[in-house]
Amino acid sequence: MTDFLPYGRQSVADEDLDAVAAVLRGDWLTTGPAVTRFEADLAGHTGGTPTVAVTSGTAALHVAYAAAGVGAGDEVVTSPLTFVATAATAALHGATVVFADVEPDTGNLDPAAARTAVTDRTRVLAAVDYAGHPAELDALREVADTAGSLLLEDAAHSIGSRWHERPVGSLADLTTFSFFATKNLTTAEGGAVASPSPELLDRARAFRNHGLVRDRDRQRHPDEGPWHQEVHEFGLNYRLPDVLCALGSSQLGRLAAFRRRRAEIHARYDAALADVPGVLTPARRDGADPMWHLYALRVLDGRRRALFEHLRAQGIGVQVNYIPAYWHPVFADLGYRRGLCPNAEAFYAQQLSLPLFADLTDSDVDRVIDAVRGFFGE
Numbered sequence: 237m238t239d240f241l242p243y244g245r246q247s248v249a250d251e252d253l254d255a256v257a258a259v260l261r262g263d264w265l266t267t268g269p270a271v272t273r274f275e276a277d278l279a280g281h282t283g284g285t286p287t288v289a290v291t292s293g294t295a296a297l298h299v300a301y302a303a304a305g306v307g308a309g310d311e312v313v314t315s316p317l318t319f320v321a322t323a324a325t326a327a328l329h330g331a332t333v334v335f336a337d338v339e340p341d342t343g344n345l346d347p348a349a350a351r352t353a354v355t356d357r358t359r360v361l362a363a364v365d366y367a368g369h370p371a372e373l374d375a376l377r378e379v380a381d382t383a384g385s386l387l388l389e390d391a392a393h394s395i396g397s398r399w400h401e402r403p404v405g406s407l408a409d410l411t412t413f414s415f416f417a418t419k420n421l422t423t424a425e426g427g428a429v430a431s432p433s434p435e436l437l438d439r440a441r442a443f444r445n446h447g448l449v450r451d452r453d454r455q456r457h458p459d460e461g462p463w464h465q466e467v468h469e470f471g472l473n474y475r476l477p478d479v480l481c482a483l484g485s486s487q488l489g490r491l492a493a494f495r496r497r498r499a500e501i502h503a504r505y506d507a508a509l510a511d512v513p514g515v516l517t518p519a520r521r522d523g524a525d526p527m528w529h530l531y532a533l534r535v536l537d538g539r540r541r542a543l544f545e546h547l548r549a550q551g552i553g554v555q556v557n558y559i560p561a562y563w564h565p566v567f568a569d570l571g572y573r574r575g576l577c578p579n580a581e582a583f584y585a586q587q588l589s590l591p592l593f594a595d596l597t598d599s600d601v602d603r604v605i606d607a608v609r610g611f612f613g614e
């Protein structure tokens with residue numbers, strides 16, 4: 237009996253442990269210098285775009301929509317082929333979520349569908365870099381600008397990816413990252429928002445910290461006393477602690493190695509599965525230089541579930557990413573109907589994520605490949 241192979245897994249090295257232990261022995265467990273340092277280190281991977289660290293990718297989305305001023309009466313246009321948080325956090329601000337269909341090859345938001353979906357009420361156009369492959373950011377930028385909306389990039393999958401030589405994090409008005417354990421780098425739970433706009437960053441920082449205003453020049457009652465801080469808009473506590481920021485900085489030092497290893501594994505799957513008639517290997521567009529988060533295989537002829545069960549029975553932890561967001565009962569109950577985005581539904585029906593993470597060995601990969609080929613009698 238061989239070990240169970242998960243579809244994603246963290247890579248934690250001694251240097252990561254040392255970084256965390258150093259913070260635990262120090263003065264600041266949270267709101268300290270490791271946070272500032274992690275935010276600066278992250279900016280080294282976003283083309284210099286400043287960042288705000290938060291407690292999860294979901295928090296990053298909630299914060300980004302808050303910074304964008306999303307509220308009741310606004311629309312947020314996004315892809316249904318994503319984790320539900322991309323849409324749920326907009327809905328929690330009271331916005332109406334408008335799902336636009338994806339491109340059949342990459343699974344990323346289709347600019348033509350987005351163009352049709354935007355209205356003068358669209359506050360944010362939210363793309364998702366599915367599997368780590370950047371969305372069509374230039375075409376989507378045009379759509380957002382024409383609609384007078386902000387462009388958000390859910391980059392939970394794509395830190396370290398580049399689009400026409402430009403790093404993810406430097407492309408949108410607001411970029412959100414997730415550092416969950418299975419993502420490209422991890423702080424256990426964690427996330428961040430990047431933005432080139434000082435106003436959006438200020439609003440993001442405020443929402444992360446209860447909306448507290450400490451700057452006396454901006455306070456309504458600055459003479460209250462030296463202890464005084466006041467709230468002008470509601471916020472939450474989404475502060476990522478120093479303990480986890482230290483892990484994040486340490487992991488960022490390993491990001492280039494993660495990127496290389498993920499690319500090798502992705503290429504190994506491609507080479508071994510491209511000639512299997514029952515599957516489609518992942519597409520890659522000109523100009524896309526992905527840091528691959530998922531290996532998103534497409535299984536043809538209605539055999540996705542059978543292959544899923546076949547692999548799981550052999551201890552291979554495949555996953556399906558994602559059920560179209562509006563299929564969740566919470567959206568169905570709001571009146572969203574199946575059939576809304578046919579490309580996303582067709583993509584979902586075929587999709588199967590094979591194990592992909594930095595510490596996966598070549599022999600693990602070959603075991604997965606043999607199991608997939610074996611299923612098809614190859």
Ligand SMILES: *Cc1c(COP(=O)(O)O)cnc(C)c1O
Nearest residue numbers: 292293294319321392414415416
């Ligand atoms: C993981 C993920 C999120 C949420 O991130 P968490 O850190 O798990 O809260 C949001 N969007 C996408 C596309 C994701 O994959």
